Amino acid sequence: MSFEWIASHQSAKPTTEIPLLSSADIRAIEASTEPIIGQPGLMEQAGLAIARWVLAQAPHAHFFWIACGNGNNGGDGAEAAIHLHRWGKTVYVSAVKSPKSAPADASRAWTRLVAEGIAVHHEAPDSWDVCIDALLGIGLQRHPEPPYAEWIKRINQAAKPTFAIDVPSGLDADTGSTFEPVVQASATLSLVGLKPGLFTHQGRDVCGDIWLHKLGTESTTEHIRCTLNPTPKPLPRPHASHKGSFGDVAIVGGALGMQGAAVLAACAALHAGAGRVFLAFLNSEGLQGVGIPPDIMLRSPDTLPHQGLTVVAGCGGEHDIGHHLPHWLELAERLVIDADALNAIAIRPDLAQALVQRRADTTVITPHPLEAARLLGCKTTQIQANRLDAAQRLAETFQCTVILKGSGSVIAAPGRKPRINPTGNGRLAIGGTGDVLAGLTGTLLSQRSTAWEAASESCYIHGLLADQWPQQTTLTASRLIEHL
Numbered sequence: 001m002s003f004e005w006i007a008s009h010q011s012a013k014p015t016t017e018i019p020l021l022s023s024a025d026i027r028a029i030e031a032s033t034e035p036i037i038g039q040p041g042l043m044e045q046a047g048l049a050i051a052r053w054v055l056a057q058a059p060h061a062h063f064f065w066i067a068c069g070n071g072n073n074g075g076d077g078a079e080a081a082i083h084l085h086r087w088g089k090t091v092y093v094s095a096v097k098s099p100k101s102a103p104a105d106a107s108r109a110w111t112r113l114v115a116e117g118i119a120v121h122h123e124a125p126d127s128w129d130v131c132i133d134a135l136l137g138i139g140l141q142r143h144p145e146p147p148y149a150e151w152i153k154r155i156n157q158a159a160k161p162t163f164a165i166d167v168p169s170g171l172d173a174d175t176g177s178t179f180e181p182v183v184q185a186s187a188t189l190s191l192v193g194l195k196p197g198l199f200t201h202q203g204r205d206v207c208g209d210i211w212l213h214k215l216g217t218e219s220t221t222e223h224i225r226c227t228l229n230p231t232p233k234p235l236p237r238p239h240a241s242h243k244g245s246f247g248d249v250a251i252v253g254g255a256l257g258m259q260g261a262a263v264l265a266a267c268a269a270l271h272a273g274a275g276r277v278f279l280a281f282l283n284s285e286g287l288q289g290v291g292i293p294p295d296i297m298l299r300s301p302d303t304l305p306h307q308g309l310t311v312v313a314g315c316g317g318e319h320d321i322g323h324h325l326p327h328w329l330e331l332a333e334r335l336v337i338d339a340d341a342l343n344a345i346a347i348r349p350d351l352a353q354a355l356v357q358r359r360a361d362t363t364v365i366t367p368h369p370l371e372a373a374r375l376l377g378c379k380t381t382q383i384q385a386n387r388l389d390a391a392q393r394l395a396e397t398f399q400c401t402v403i404l405k406g407s408g409s410v411i412a413a414p415g416r417k418p419r420i421n422p423t424g425n426g427r428l429a430i431g432g433t434g435d436v437l438a439g440l441t442g443t444l445l446s447q448r449s450t451a452w453e454a455a456s457e458s459c460y461i462h463g464l465l466a467d468q469w470p471q472q473t474t475l476t477a478s479r480l481i482e483h484l
């Protein structure tokens, strides 16, 4: 039996490429796990794991409220209660309905619980030290109904340590969307496998620390929905190298009044270690006061070299970027497309077609959810409702590598299983950080063999900077660059 700590609200542990499993994947694994006669079944193992885990988190707690739903998530709670009771803790077990209406595995758990002499209540206790949330797991289908909703509100109002089994009740395990009200957990123990919804959209805000216990099961490749973006390996910088060895990156953007965005992207490219950085403003009026380091070479968009160039297009580009896009979509060896360049593609089929014609492993698009919605001709809420699907649809529709930004950025490319980035936090939700990501991605794209590697690495590093940011210091885009 082993527990694995995966992430907290503010940081994730360095990871190898950890698989994330959909609810359907989990059910397939459960179904293929042969019961061994005389050995505890998965739910019994889950109960013991949960009880040990909760006790390790709250060793001095005495009174445990175990709030159980009507399905197998509730069965897990019942199994955990048996162990805590045997270890001398006071357990107050609440069941939403009669245990008789539970599915088979959970029914057996309830029978064992009653045989232990543990009472089953149908209401919440007045107070408790610790709550175990066993209300709803991967079977969640809709907004929690009474009494689920009332109990979830009680749990959140009490603000006591709350440990969620599998997922916080109210969180969609596959998408990270929440059905309000949702349990605000101190920590979540994911069983069998980690689920995508824990890491993207609203997942990270409601899970607390994320732990995994596989219960002795193993996932195979066909079970994997996506993976956690792994910690990148540093690229060696050989002694015998020159500025041409580390890529030429050109930022094309900065329309009137928006030059700062292009400067941020150029500085990010520079600090990320590009061999040479060019900055081509779409409009260079009123540049006084915009600090441009002397390391950056200023060019007009028409005088940029072509050969070996990685172009980052869009940062602060407004409508003007649309005039330059046909050229770069056709000629840039490698291309990062951000912000206004994406908006131009969303409204011009000729540009969309030119994007499709490019090789997917030379091109990265970096939309936030609103830009993604414009590209796919839908609403932002539809993008957020299933970020994995949306990122995959963008990759397939435009035949390119995608970074769908937001909490738990999703990296997708045609024919690949997407990755969810585990680094980053709400401090990145300010103006300019997207330009930094675009510039950083440009440099990595100029140095790595594929757009997939560049996009994955870029997301990871960008998020890690925010995770390591000192609590008392304000994070700004320009300060972020200095830490690259």
Ligand SMILES: NC(=O)C1=CN([C@@H]2O[C@H](COP(=O)(O)OP(=O)(O)OC[C@H]3O[C@@H](n4cnc5c(N)ncnc54)[C@H](O)[C@@H]3O)[C@@H](O)[C@H]2O)[C@@H](O)CC1
Binding pocket: 030, 042, 043, 046, 069, 070, 071, 072, 073, 074, 076, 103, 105, 135, 136, 137, 138, 139, 140, 141, 142, 143, 144, 145, 148, 165, 166, 167, 179, 191, 192
């Ligand atoms: N069967 C097994 O062997 C195992 C099951 N496991 C547990 O089982 C869970 C999945 O169990 P289930 O498939 O029974 O699903 P859940 O226990 O998550 O929920 C299903 C029940 O909740 C009801 N429901 C769904 N949404 C609702 C809502 N919004 N308001 C009110 N009621 C709602 C459904 O009608 C159903 O009765 C996992 O999350 C995990 O905790 C794990 O212990 C691993 C082993």
Ligand SMILES: [K+]
Binding pocket: 073, 133, 134, 135, 136, 137, 164, 165, 166, 167, 168, 169
């Ligand atoms: K739960």
